[in-house]
Amino acid sequence: MSNKKVDIYNELTTSGLIVKVGVFKYRICSPLPILGNSISVLYADYELSEYNDCSGFVDFHVLVKGIGGCFSALSRKAQFFVDDQAPFNALPKQHAPAIIEWGMNWCISSQINSHLIVHAAVIEKNGKAAVLPAPPGSGKSTLTASLIQEGWRLLSDELTIIRLDNYYVSPNPRPVSLKNESIDVIKDKYPNVVFGPISTDTSKGNVCHIKPPKLSVINQHIESPITWVIFPKYQYQSKTYLTEYNKAKALMDIAENSFNYSRLGRQGFIALRNVVDNARCYQFQYSDLDEAIETFDSLGS
Amino acid sequence: MAFSIPIVIKVFSRHCEISDLTEHQWNLLISQARKAMLLAELYYLAEQQQILKTIPITIYRHLKSAQVHSEKQQNDLACELFHLIKVSKNLGYRLVLLKGAAYSATGLKAARGRIFSDIDVLVSYEKITITEAELMLNGWASSKKDAYDQQYYRKWMHEIPAMQHMFRGSIIDLHHNILPRTVKACPNAKLLLANIVDIDGYKGLCVLDFVDQIIHSATHLFYDGELEHGCRDLIDLYNLLTQYLNNGNSINSLVERSNELGLQKPVFYALRYVYIILGFYVEADIFTKFNSNTPSKLIMPIMDFLFIRALMPDHISCNDSWTELARWVLYIRSHWLRMPIYQLIPHLFRKSYKRITSKEKY
Numbered sequence: 001m002s003n004k005k006v007d008i009y010n011e012l013t014t015s016g017l018i019v020k021v022g023v024f025k026y027r028i029c030s031p032l033p034i035l036g037n038s039i040s041v042l043y044a045d046y047e048l049s050e051y052n053d054c055s056g057f058v059d060f061h062v063l064v065k066g067i068g069g070c071f072s073a074l075s076r077k078a079q080f081f082v083d084d085q086a087p088f089n090a091l092p093k094q095h096a097p098a099i100i101e102w103g104m105n106w107c108i109s110s111q112i113n114s115h116l117i118v119h120a121a122v123i124e125k126n127g128k129a130a131v132l133p134a135p136p137g138s139g140k141s142t143l144t145a146s147l148i149q150e151g152w153r154l155l156s157d158e159l160t161i162i163r164l165d166n167y168y169v170s171p172n173p174r175p176v177s178l179k180n181e182s183i184d185v186i187k188d189k190y191p192n193v194v195f196g197p198i199s200t201d202t203s204k205g206n207v208c209h210i211k212p213p214k215l216s217v218i219n220q221h222i223e224s225p226i227t228w229v230i231f232p233k234y235q236y237q238s239k240t241y242l243t244e245y246n247k248a249k250a251l252m253d254i255a256e257n258s259f260n261y262s263r264l265g266r267q268g269f270i271a272l273r274n275v276v277d278n279a280r281c282y283q284f285q286y287s288d289l290d291e292a293i294e295t296f297d298s299l300g301s
Numbered sequence: 302m303a304f305s306i307p308i309v310i311k312v313f314s315r316h317c318e319i320s321d322l323t324e325h326q327w328n329l330l331i332s333q334a335r336k337a338m339l340l341a342e343l344y345y346l347a348e349q350q351q352i353l354k355t356i357p358i359t360i361y362r363h364l365k366s367a368q369v370h371s372e373k374q375q376n377d378l379a380c381e382l383f384h385l386i387k388v389s390k391n392l393g394y395r396l397v398l399l400k401g402a403a404y405s406a407t408g409l410k411a412a413r414g415r416i417f418s419d420i421d422v423l424v425s426y427e428k429i430t431i432t433e434a435e436l437m438l439n440g441w442a443s444s445k446k447d448a449y450d451q452q453y454y455r456k457w458m459h460e461i462p463a464m465q466h467m468f469r470g471s472i473i474d475l476h477h478n479i480l481p482r483t484v485k486a487c488p489n490a491k492l493l494l495a496n497i498v499d500i501d502g503y504k505g506l507c508v509l510d511f512v513d514q515i516i517h518s519a520t521h522l523f524y525d526g527e528l529e530h531g532c533r534d535l536i537d538l539y540n541l542l543t544q545y546l547n548n549g550n551s552i553n554s555l556v557e558r559s560n561e562l563g564l565q566k567p568v569f570y571a572l573r574y575v576y577i578i579l580g581f582y583v584e585a586d587i588f589t590k591f592n593s594n595t596p597s598k599l600i601m602p603i604m605d606f607l608f609i610r611a612l613m614p615d616h617i618s619c620n621d622s623w624t625e626l627a628r629w630v631l632y633i634r635s636h637w638l639r640m641p642i643y644q645l646i647p648h649l650f651r652k653s654y655k656r657i658t659s660k661e662k663y
Contacts, residue, residue, distance in 0.1 A: 023359070057324040057359050061332055083332045084617045111335075113369035114362040263373045 006048045009036040016051035018058060019043055022161070022172040022220050026104060027051050030064040030096070032078060038097035038196040042175040042209055045217040060107040064100050066093060082107055091202070098199040098207045101177060105158050108172070109259040112161075115170060116271045117259040120160040122169050123152040126300060128227035129169045131160050131279075133257040136204075139234025142182040143292055145210060149190045150293050154216035155224065164267055167274045168223040173216045175209035183208050189289065228299060229254065229281045240291040243283050250281040306578075307619040309333040313346070313536055314580040320352050327360050329618060337532045337614035340367035341414030371414045378405055378417050381471045382503055384439065385422070389505030392435050396506055397423040397497050399476065399517060403508040404541075406500050411540040419463060419472035423509075425494055426477040433461060433475060440466050441473055449651065457483045457644065479517050480524060483640045486594070488562040493517075512550065512558045515541045519571035520564055526635030528628055529615040538571050539579045552583055556590045565594040574608055607631055 011017035012035065016027040019039075028039070049055065062082045066075035067090045077090035080103035087106055091099055109117055120133035121144040130152075134140040141157055148154040155171040163170055175196060178186055183206060186193060194211035229250055230242075251272050255261045261268040286292040308330050311317035322330065334340045344364040347353050353361065382402065389396045397403075399421035404412035424432045445451055445462035454462045459478035465471070478490040496510035509517060518541055522534040545555070552572070559568035569591055575581035588595070596604060610627040613619040636645055 023362075025359075053325050055325070057327050057357065059359065059363070061328070083335045084615075085336060111366060112362065113366035260369075263370055265373060265376070 006050060008040045011050045012036050018049045018051050018055055020047045021174055023170055024059045027058045027061045032064060032093060032096050034094060034197060035064055035096045035100060041194060042196045042211050045214045062103055064096050095199040095202050097197050097209065098202055101175060101209055108159055113260050113263050115164060116162040116264060116268055118160040118162065118254055119257045119259065121157045122155040122160040123147050124155055124224045125152050127224060129155060129224035130228040130230055131226055132230050132232050133254050134232050138232055140232055141177055142185060143232050145176045145178060145186050146289050146293060147296055148213055148216065153219060154212050162271055162275065164271055167271055168225050170223055171220045173212050173220050175212060178208050178210060180205040226275050226279045229276065229279045230284050232284045235285050235287055238285050238287045240288060240295055241285045242295050245281040245283045247276045247281055251276045307333055307613055309337060309339060309614055310578060319347055319350065320355060331363050333614045333616045333618060336616040338416055338530060339533055339536065340364060341371035342536065344368040345413045371416065374417050375405055378402060381420060382406060382506060386503060386505050388435050388439055392432060398506055398508050399423050403514060406503055406506065407508055410544050411537045419474050421474045421476060423476045425490065429461060429475065429477050436464055436473060440468060442467055457481055479520055481639050483644060484638060486563055488564055492562055511545055512555055515545060515555060516559055516562060516564050516568055519567040523567040523570045524635060524638055526632040528611045528631060531612045532614045535574060535578060535612050539575050539581050542575060542581055552587050553590065556587060560592045565591040566596065569595045574612060578609065578612060
């Protein structure tokens with residue numbers, strides 16, 4: 001990769017650090033040292049560069065800084081800005097690593113209508129992608145974090161970006177967000193996984209991001225057709241069930257988890273119809289991660 | 302005072318060709334246009350110049366995304382207008398659409414790329430109560446619950462508090478005039494209602510005469526204190542004026558009509574700043590045709606200083622060190638114009654008290 005000579009802390013505090021994720025480029029600026037820490041850990045495998053006149057087009061110009069104008073260095077709160085607007089309230093500065101990840105997701109989910117954007121994790125093996133749409137609390141991220149340690153490629157843990165011409169998934173691999181108990185579950189199960197700084201007591205509890213596997217980052221330009229749509233549900237002490245799911249219901253459920261389905265109108269419907277027509281749709285209930293991994297590995301056979 | 306014109310303004314005033322832009326320039330252009338709610342408008346500008354296909358895909362994606370969003374808004378609006386047709390039928394009289402809804406229903410170019418926050422409707426003052434009741438029967442309910450606010454709107458303003466639909470969420474602003482009753486220049490609404498025009502395909506709905514739509518747009522911009530979207534509004538005016546001339550009308554008749562309505566000042570400013578900022582050419586002697594109420598020559602340099610800054614996109618790259626002050630002065634000016642001081646002070650006092658006691662949040 002090309003980023004050996006980029007001084008992350010310096011770029012963040014001066015002209016900006018460019019990070020390429022899938023088809024999008026972010027320019028990140030921030031005077032907060034904690035953000036430098038998290039980016040140098042989590043984004044070490046990405047194509048990074050300094051922002052200058054020759055950087056070409058950048059999709060999102062984002063900034064995380066303390067609030068309070070010239071007193072911002074003293075402020076205990078930080079705010080996310082994109083294109084000089086602040087979509088969220090200010091949060092404690094120590095949450096900056098989580099704020100930037102949420103903000104970077106927001107850039108795509110609120111502003112991009114050239115693709116269908118679904119709130120879902122998506123992983124790939126042998127050229128076939130599995131989309132995991134699910135509301136928060138369904139164990140989607142824990143499951144994703146495990147599967148990508150077991151040979152699945154991470155396309156995204158949060159935003160499934162579906163092309164409107166061939167309905168392939170356009171990868172958007174970013175650090176995977178883990179919450180509360182899942183943090184220890186993954187730490188215990190995969191001691192080699194690299195964690196970013198933890199943000200404690202956020203509105204979602206404790207949040208920590210893990211570094212995506214290097215291969216997922218290197219192969220972020222490779223798009224994949226959707227072969228499975230799986231609605232996961234973690235249920236305490238449940239056995240593992242994988243049951244076929246009605247395609248019409250699957251379509252409506254994906255639509256419900258989509259950010260821009262209604263904006264896209266007819267095009268959105270046509271895209272989803274093609275997705276469910278060509279994919280096998282399942283409901284998946286589990287409590288044991290090893291059994292879950294086994295089930296996913298047997299999907300292809 | 303040196304003031305550099307932002308790239309988004311240069312593009313819309315054709316001082317800079319889209320096809321000549323470097324990717325680095327596009328960075329700033331997309332960012333400014335997004336903040337100024339002009340991204341979809343930029344898509345249509347490129348489409349009109351038939352250069353959409355030459356724009357790199359990474360950039361095109363953003364323009365297209367904004368256009369998709371704006372098209373969805375147009376569809377939603379059309380759907381709401383069909384509900385208003387029913388309201389008009391039950392009432393037995395016509396409803397006048399104002400601003401964005403009017404541009405969209407009549408297919409004006411100024412409708413393209415708009416994001417609609419509400420639907421503005423005008424009826425005569427006597428019909429306000431019964432129209433409000435009929436809107437309520439059809440699901441729109443007042444969003445302001447506070448008795449002072451309700452009384453304030455009904456006593457002093459040109460509209461009643463916004464009504465939001467309980468299920469669909471659409472918002473209607475019901476007006477009986479285009480300026481608050483407390484404004485000295487408040488026009489006689491009967492003059493506006495006398496010239497309304499039916500809309501093809503929307504039985505029972507109509508719009509102001511084209512010239513009055515332009516005057517309303519100017520009045521809205523130059524009496525309103527909230528100028529964050531001033532740039533977008535100025536480009537609306539540019540589009541309206543261009544189409545007005547293309548339809549064979551003359552700026553002379555616009556000025557004459559503003560004399561009739563007593564709204565010379567906003568039209569004067571509109572013509573001045575579409576010329577200075579966007580390069581919309583008007584003959585210099587047109588400004589002598591206003592019969593009264595025009596700003597004095599002495600004050601012009603000050604107004605130029607303020608408006609040229611305040612009408613730029615509200616984007617950090619478009620500000621100089623005076624911009625914030627300019628916006629603040631114009632905000633105070635708008636209140637000064639809208640309410641006599643003996644009404645303004647008790648009103649602001651009441652508002653501050655409620656904010657301090659946090660009965661009201663902004």
